[in-house]
Amino acid sequence: MSTQRQVALLRGVNVGRAKRIAMADLRKVLGDLGFSGVRTLLNSGNAVFDCPGGDAARSAERIEEALVLKLGVGARVTVLDAQQLAEVVxxxxxxxxxxxxxxxxxxxxxxxxxxxxxxxxxxxxxxxxxxxxxxxxxxxxxxxxxxxxxxxxxxxxxxxxxxxxxxxxxxxxxxxxxxxx
Missing domain, CATH: 3.30.70 (Alpha-Beta Plaits)
Known part of the structure; x- marks a missing residue:
């Protein structure tokens, strides 16, 4: 199965006092989901990772679920693949x-x-x-x-x-x- 580079953007994380997530915890959650090469940027819920299969919408759903179950934080997650992000830029x-x-x-x-x-x-x-x-x-x-x-x-x-x-x-x-x- 091929992998796809994806970028996850967590909405409203670490803004003010609500929805606090340590980036080390976010990296662990993403790794536990089977994503590899996980890297975070800044302290505001930005992650880049490799995803087997490459369904961005499904990745977003899985991350949202895991954030609630593992970290107790509800946050909307948007995932783009690397090509989509390149198009945005x-x-x-x-x-x-x-x-x-x-x-x-x-x-x-x-x-x-x-x-x-x-x-x-x-x-x-x-x-x-x-x-x-x-x-x-x-x-x-x-x-x-x-x-x-x-x-x-x-x-x-x-x-x-x-x-x-x-x-x-x-x-x-x-x-x-x-x-x-």
Whole structure:
């Protein structure tokens, strides 16, 4: 059976006091699920691993279950394969205007079919912010910061926990990890 490199994004982990998970515990949970080569990035629920079989949606379900059963933490998990993450990076249309990578958000969709719900946002005037859609993610330039972003708030209102965001710096680091041999 072939393996596939995957990237797991845990929503809301280690933000504030809720949903605290040590990355060593996350690596152990993923290893116990049969994933190999598990590496985590930062302390916010980002993991890269190799998965036998390669069904990203099934990996997400298994990780969500294991987090509750093994660590007592309920968190929405989104999994992309390495190629999908590469497409997210390559498709970012906001790089020219987004001069601060910490204010450029990538909102990864748990279900790509939810993209349709976000299409109206892509046609609204957000200046000085910007909002764009790709196949697997939305891109939001939060010029005045994430908490002040009208576009980010509108997206959150539409999708709730069906989307998880990472800033551009984190996404590019995850991409580099996912591309390592």
């Amino acid at each position: 390559a498709a970012n249309p906001l790089l020219e205007q987004a001069v601060d990578p910490s204010r450029l958000l990538v909102a990864v969709l748990s279900n790509p079919a939810d993209r349709v719900k976000l299409e109206p946002l892509a046609h609204q005037p957000w200046q000085p912010e910007a909002f764009a859609l790709g196949q697997w993610a939305a891109y939001i330039w939060c010029v005045d910061g994430v908490l002040a972003s009208r576009a980010a708030a509108a997206m959150g209102n539409l999708l709730g926990d069906a989307v998880t965001t990472r800033n551009w710096s984190t996404v590019t680091k995850l991409h580099a990890l996912a591309m390592e041999a």
